[in-house]
Amino acid sequence: MTERKDILCIGSVLWDIIGRSASHMRQGSDVPGRITRLPGGVAMNIAMTLARFGMAPTLLTAIGRDAEGDELVRACQRMGMRTDLIYRSEDLPTDRYMAVEGANGLIAAIADAHSLEAAGAKILGPLEDGALGSRDTPFDGLVALDGNLTVSLLEKIARSPAFAAADLRVAPASPGKAERLLPFVNSARATLYVNLEEAGLLCQTQFDTSADAARGLLKRGALRVLVTDGGNAATEADENDLISQTPPEVLVTRVTGAGDTFMAAHIAAEASGASRADALARALQAAATYVSGDTPL
Numbered sequence: 001m002t003e004r005k006d007i008l009c010i011g012s013v014l015w016d017i018i019g020r021s022a023s024h025m026r027q028g029s030d031v032p033g034r035i036t037r038l039p040g041g042v043a044m045n046i047a048m049t050l051a052r053f054g055m056a057p058t059l060l061t062a063i064g065r066d067a068e069g070d071e072l073v074r075a076c077q078r079m080g081m082r083t084d085l086i087y088r089s090e091d092l093p094t095d096r097y098m099a100v101e102g103a104n105g106l107i108a109a110i111a112d113a114h115s116l117e118a119a120g121a122k123i124l125g126p127l128e129d130g131a132l133g134s135r136d137t138p139f140d141g142l143v144a145l146d147g148n149l150t151v152s153l154l155e156k157i158a159r160s161p162a163f164a165a166a167d168l169r170v171a172p173a174s175p176g177k178a179e180r181l182l183p184f185v186n187s188a189r190a191t192l193y194v195n196l197e198e199a200g201l202l203c204q205t206q207f208d209t210s211a212d213a214a215r216g217l218l219k220r221g222a223l224r225v226l227v228t229d230g231g232n233a234a235t236e237a238d239e240n241d242l243i244s245q246t247p248p249e250v251l252v253t254r255v256t257g258a259g260d261t262f263m264a265a266h267i268a269a270e271a272s273g274a275s276r277a278d279a280l281a282r283a284l285q286a287a288a289t290y291v292s293g294d295t296p297l
């Protein structure tokens, strides 16, 4: 048996409240459908997929000491995640995200990650107090970091000695928060996972293909990037190599979480020793399976 590989997942762990309808929707629509609540947040979505791919995630996040928070922590534990280093706040409520999806895709979403933002650097305590790392022995394993943290905290992480030895994988939380990742582009730190729109936002332009976007990000200083573009070709690139591959054709039944699934599958593939081309192919396959998954309406 191979040992489960550890990975730190840092960022949002919250409740997703998702409304889904089989109808085509637009602003002001009022239609029948299903409303579900499930664990979410980019860091959590990545952690859930990593766990499915056989990795052992440790969560670093802020969760309220309220009933919703207790239930969320139990849900994380049931999925095999390490939760004892989570910052549990007495006075901050557990964060929430709300989205509405119609037959024509995501209509709108609101992320309320205020507690994570308010907790700030407190969630990173275990990387400094010896639980996971310290000043003299920084953490040197895999880290998946999401861009729900504040810009100032992300800037601090991009420069921090506590992260200098880590294999850092970073994803934006949403297009609205993409620019928060600029410190990682400018400082040539980390592997960045972005979609085409987010790549454009980071470079203040618009790209037509993932390969163009990858070149644009590298030119601005990024160390290594993965750019996805829905059903079109995705690209992985660093200063030495650029690989583009087209995702398998599938019937899309859900869109929330495709990017997170892609990133987690790619990290897991590399952690198991896959080559660059294989890791990209496995991530595209996993994302295709995910977006074509069953969603009872």
Ligand SMILES: Nc1ncnc2c1ncn2[C@@H]1O[C@H](COP(=O)(O)OP(=O)(O)O)[C@@H](O)[C@H]1O
Residues within 6 Å of the ligand: 194, 195, 196, 228, 229, 230, 231, 232, 234, 247, 248, 249, 250, 252, 255, 257, 258, 259, 260, 262, 283, 284, 285, 287, 288, 291
């Ligand atoms: N229409 C689609 N057909 C096949 N695969 C898709 C489709 N949409 C998304 N995917 C898969 O999910 C990955 C991420 O999707 P994308 O829309 O680029 O990211 P995000 O969810 O971050 O917006 C794609 O690279 C692809 O592998």
Ligand SMILES: O=c1[nH]cc([C@@H]2O[C@H](COP(=O)(O)O)[C@@H](O)[C@H]2O)c(=O)[nH]1
Residues within 6 Å of the ligand: 012, 014, 015, 016, 039, 040, 041, 042, 043, 045, 097, 106, 111, 113, 148, 173, 174, 177, 255, 256, 257, 258, 259, 260
């Ligand atoms: O500002 C944010 N938006 C979205 C998310 C999370 O991202 C997922 C939806 O992302 P997408 O639409 O890219 O699939 C949800 O689980 C949601 O909790 C988040 O953490 N922060």
